[in-house]
Amino acid sequence: MIRFTVIRLVEITAMLVLMSFVIYALIGLMPGDPIDLMLSADPHLTTADVARLKALYGVDRPLLERYLAWARAVLSGDLGYSRLFLTPVAATLPPRLGNSLILMGSSFVIAFAASLGLGVAAARRPGSRFDGAVNLACFAGVSMPTFWLALILILVFAEELHWLPASGTGGGETGDLADRLRHLVLPVATLAVTSIGGYTRYVRAAMRDALGQDHIRTARAKGASEARVVWHHALRSAMVPVATILALSFGTLVSGALVTEEMFAYPGMGKLIFDAVMGNDYNLALAALLLASAVTMLGNLAADLAYAWLDPRVTYS
Amino acid sequence: MYATDVFGEHRRVNTPRSRSPQWVALSFFLLAWPWAPAAAHDQLTIGIVQFPPALNPDLEAVAAKAYVLGFALRPFTVFDANWKLVCLLCTELPSFENGRAVKTELPGGKTGVNLTYTIRSDAVWADGTPVTTDDVKFTYEFGRAKESAVANAEMYREILGIDVKDDKTFTLHWDRLSYNYAAIDDFVLLPAHLERAAFADPAQYKVKTLYATDPTNPGLYNGPYRITEFAAGSHIVLEPNPHWVGPAPYFKRITVRAIENSAALEANLLSGTIDVIAGEIGLPLDEALAFDQRHGHDYNIVYKPGLTFEHVDCNLDNPALADRRVREALLAGLDRATLVKTLFAGKQAVADSFVEPLDAGYTDDVPKYPYDPARAKQLLEDAGWHAQPDGTRKNTDGKTLSFELATTAGNRSRELVEQILQSQWKEIGIDIRIHNEPARVLFGETLPHRHFDLAMYAWLSAPENSPRSIFRSDEVPTEANNYAGENLPDYKNPEMDRLIDTLEVELDPDKRKALWAAAQKLYATDLPSLPLYFRSDAFILPKWLTGVQPTGNQSPTTLWSTDWGEKK
Numbered sequence: 001m002i003r004f005t006v007i008r009l010v011e012i013t014a015m016l017v018l019m020s021f022v023i024y025a026l027i028g029l030m031p032g033d034p035i036d037l038m039l040s041a042d043p044h045l046t047t048a049d050v051a052r053l054k055a056l057y058g059v060d061r062p063l064l065e066r067y068l069a070w071a072r073a074v075l076s077g078d079l080g081y082s083r084l085f086l087t088p089v090a091a092t093l094p095p096r097l098g099n100s101l102i103l104m105g106s107s108f109v110i111a112f113a114a115s116l117g118l119g120v121a122a123a124r125r126p127g128s129r130f131d132g133a134v135n136l137a138c139f140a141g142v143s144m145p146t147f148w149l150a151l152i153l154i155l156v157f158a159e160e161l162h163w164l165p166a167s168g169t170g171g172g173e174t175g176d177l178a179d180r181l182r183h184l185v186l187p188v189a190t191l192a193v194t195s196i197g198g199y200t201r202y203v204r205a206a207m208r209d210a211l212g213q214d215h216i217r218t219a220r221a222k223g224a225s226e227a228r229v230v231w232h233h234a235l236r237s238a239m240v241p242v243a244t245i246l247a248l249s250f251g252t253l254v255s256g257a258l259v260t261e262e263m264f265a266y267p268g269m270g271k272l273i274f275d276a277v278m279g280n281d282y283n284l285a286l287a288a289l290l291l292a293s294a295v296t297m298l299g300n301l302a303a304d305l306a307y308a309w310l311d312p313r314v315t316y317s
Numbered sequence: 318m319y320a321t322d323v324f325g326e327h328r329r330v331n332t333p334r335s336r337s338p339q340w341v342a343l344s345f346f347l348l349a350w351p352w353a354p355a356a357a358h359d360q361l362t363i364g365i366v367q368f369p370p371a372l373n374p375d376l377e378a379v380a381a382k383a384y385v386l387g388f389a390l391r392p393f394t395v396f397d398a399n400w401k402l403v404c405l406l407c408t409e410l411p412s413f414e415n416g417r418a419v420k421t422e423l424p425g426g427k428t429g430v431n432l433t434y435t436i437r438s439d440a441v442w443a444d445g446t447p448v449t450t451d452d453v454k455f456t457y458e459f460g461r462a463k464e465s466a467v468a469n470a471e472m473y474r475e476i477l478g479i480d481v482k483d484d485k486t487f488t489l490h491w492d493r494l495s496y497n498y499a500a501i502d503d504f505v506l507l508p509a510h511l512e513r514a515a516f517a518d519p520a521q522y523k524v525k526t527l528y529a530t531d532p533t534n535p536g537l538y539n540g541p542y543r544i545t546e547f548a549a550g551s552h553i554v555l556e557p558n559p560h561w562v563g564p565a566p567y568f569k570r571i572t573v574r575a576i577e578n579s580a581a582l583e584a585n586l587l588s589g590t591i592d593v594i595a596g597e598i599g600l601p602l603d604e605a606l607a608f609d610q611r612h613g614h615d616y617n618i619v620y621k622p623g624l625t626f627e628h629v630d631c632n633l634d635n636p637a638l639a640d641r642r643v644r645e646a647l648l649a650g651l652d653r654a655t656l657v658k659t660l661f662a663g664k665q666a667v668a669d670s671f672v673e674p675l676d677a678g679y680t681d682d683v684p685k686y687p688y689d690p691a692r693a694k695q696l697l698e699d700a701g702w703h704a705q706p707d708g709t710r711k712n713t714d715g716k717t718l719s720f721e722l723a724t725t726a727g728n729r730s731r732e733l734v735e736q737i738l739q740s741q742w743k744e745i746g747i748d749i750r751i752h753n754e755p756a757r758v759l760f761g762e763t764l765p766h767r768h769f770d771l772a773m774y775a776w777l778s779a780p781e782n783s784p785r786s787i788f789r790s791d792e793v794p795t796e797a798n799n800y801a802g803e804n805l806p807d808y809k810n811p812e813m814d815r816l817i818d819t820l821e822v823e824l825d826p827d828k829r830k831a832l833w834a835a836a837q838k839l840y841a842t843d844l845p846s847l848p849l850y851f852r853s854d855a856f857i858l859p860k861w862l863t864g865v866q867p868t869g870n871q872s873p874t875t876l877w878s879t880d881w882g883e884k885k
Contacts, residue, residue: 036761036765046471048470051798052463086524086529087529087549147578150581151580154585162589167590168574169548169551265576265577
């Protein structure tokens with residue numbers, strides 16, 4: 001197990017190095033550069049200014065040379081400055097990361113808890129009206145465009161009823177927790193509703209498989225209560241495929257949800273990454289994307305390790 | 318009724334928030350009661366669609382930054398709502414009549430000018446430090462440093478030196494004398510007492526400036542408001558500058574919130590989360606018009622024509638487009654008046670040249686091309702493009718008259734206009750293939766490399782802004798100039814070059830107006846691009862808000878925030 005973990009960590013590190021170059025190259029290959037963006041907004045900028053600024057920002061140097069300079073700085077512990085925000089990347093990321101973790105974590109927990117209950121209940125009564133209703137709701141949730149649901153929630157709960165704020169993070173200078181929570185309700189609800197469907201489908205399918213297995217029949221024959229059969233024996237088996245799906249979701253905890261963040265003007269990682277990529281902010285984009293990649297890969301590693309815990313037949317050597 | 322708002326502060330909300338039905342009913346009753354006095358608004362929340370990336374006024378021009386800084390920083394000079402140059406931080410505009418402008422002869426026979434400005438005696442940074450010529454010297458030092466990343470360094474290069482007379486009076490020595498000599502809009506002062514330390518290493522200044530590292534430091538601002546909260550990507554809070562001695566601002570707190578999705582921006586306005594949608598960086602006109610139809614009765618919606626000139630560039634390297642008759646046919650085959658009326662409810666003015674009607678240099682006396690499909694067809698026949706039975710046109714070589722039309726993908730207004738252009742040009746036998754690209758691809762790659770036939774986009778200008786970069790023959794983007802010019806059609810006319818060179822140094826307003834008129838006539842005759850219309854901005858304001866006067870030029874309304882108030 002330890003050897004397996006160490007090998008996977010080495011692989012993850014190598015993958016991150018490779019990804020850093022690919023991301024850097026992809027951003028570099030995008031047409032235009034930061035100075036072109038400045039030019040479009042400033043009628044006074046002259047040709048000489050453009051040439052001077054390109055040299056100053058280093059965008060006139062070859063891509064590989066710029067990448068190596070960035071890599072050297074990162075290895076010495078310097079993530080550099082964000083070109084867009086003119087602040088150190090190390091200081092720019094944490095507030096957005098915190099916001100995203102709260103938003104994505106809350107919606108993830110709610111969505112997963114709800115899908116666990118719904119999926120298990122539906123799997124226990126396949127073909128029933130309840131199962132049909134859950135299936136229908138799942139498809140509706142999966143099919144619903146996030147921006148549309150967000151807009152409907154804003155129109156109903158903010159515009160019509162005035163129960164909840166339409167945007168922002170709240171809290172203000174005082175850090176009012178209740179206010180912060182009120183601001184979280186609509187974006188969390190949006191994300192939860194749109195992801196419950198998918199999770200529920202996975203849980204239901206996995207549980208149906210698990211409930212049909214021999215060891216479940218044996219457990220029932222031994223006189224185990226239905227609750228123990230479902231929640232202890234079947235759910236544990238069902239969690240193996242579900243763990244894979246959950247592991248893949250870890251990356252979104254730190255990469256944010258662009259559409260939801262934009263609709264609710266919520267300053268999270270999704271919008272930050274989008275702005276950084278579109279604004280040719282290499283330092284910021286790289287740090288944020290690599291962080292999301294690292295968390296996704298570590299999530300997968302955690303899932304692999306969890307398989308061994310969930311299913312005693314799984315061993316790593 | 319007062320409630321905690323989105324930032325944890327107290328402000329009036331539009332409707333009751335209590336969940337108790339009794340309180341809801343009672344509140345509605347009280348609010349609806351005819352004698353109940355209207356609650357005062359001492360706070361204002363404004364929605365914009367872009368968050369200002371960083372606040373240093375001299376690094377990178379961004380509309381959102383200019384909007385926010387309009388509350389908090391005074392430039393020396395600006396163009397007001399009448400498009401007249403006025404002093405904000407200075408006491409008097411230099412002129413030859415008042416002796417503050419003096420011509421000088423420079424080596425090489427060039428004529429320069431010395432301009433003397435005096436800083437207002439009551440100008441004070443919000444930490445109590447007076448604004449002095451030390452700030453002027455520091456700002457100049459910053460602008461001149463090659464490593465400082467100042468956006469508009471041209472202005473600083475043109476200033477040969479500064480003489481300081483006393484704490485408030487200084488003289489700028491310019492290396493040239495141009496018609497807009499008194500305008501130093503871009504010379505926005507930096508507080509030397511705070512920023513000098515950050516400037517110790519000029520190359521690092523852009524990331525060490527306190528505007529980035531400590532944006533709520535009061536000493537960075539000298540306007541009626543100062544920034545008290547800066548939540549990156551979310552909102553900025555402004556409160557009155559305690560040392561401001563000009564007219565007292567009415568609002569005790571102004572919050573500027575960035576909501577980039579326009580549908581969400583509208584919903585926030587309707588829910589009362591924001592009070593205003595800024596015209597400068599708010600809803601596109603088509604969305605504002607749709608909003609106006611649905612909710613116009615609840616708001617004051619002001620449409621202000623501006624300096625954004627929508628047009629279609631013609632690549633003159635294309636043999637068909639190089640023929641002026643084809644370009645005229647394109648314009649005559651286009652019903653711009655109906656287009657503007659239908660799509661934009663007539664709120665945008667049809668353009669006959671590149672100069673906006675409010676501009677001092679504007680003339681109406683230019684060749685015009687009203688919708689005349691018969692003439693358009695005749696022009697194409699004359700140019701050798703003959704009508705075919707299938708509705709297309711071919712020349713004697715059998716080549717079909719067909720162009721690719723590019724614009725910014727995702728810009729709904731432009732995409733709608735594009736469809737009308739395609740349809741109307743098809744009527745006269747011109748085949749249009751639409752080829753849209755994301756803005757950064759179009760502006761970063763396609764247009765600078767001139768890989769287009771027709772390109773629809775806008776020029777952002779300023780009052781009496783010289784068209785040097787867009788029309789002068791040496792401003793064509795090429796590999797030699799690193800694709801930095803803006804003369805995308807490759808328009809080369811020595812007479813236009815001469816007019817630009819002459820009008821830039823002509824001081825007599827009447828003579829200059831004649832030169833501007835000649836330049837517009839020449840443009841409308843040569844048609845290197847096809848003028849469409851001047852864009853308007855839509856300001857969506859609550860009915861109780863007074864004093865917001867859109868300028869239509871690059872000066873944001875926020876520069877005159879002390880005029881803002883509440884209808885009594």
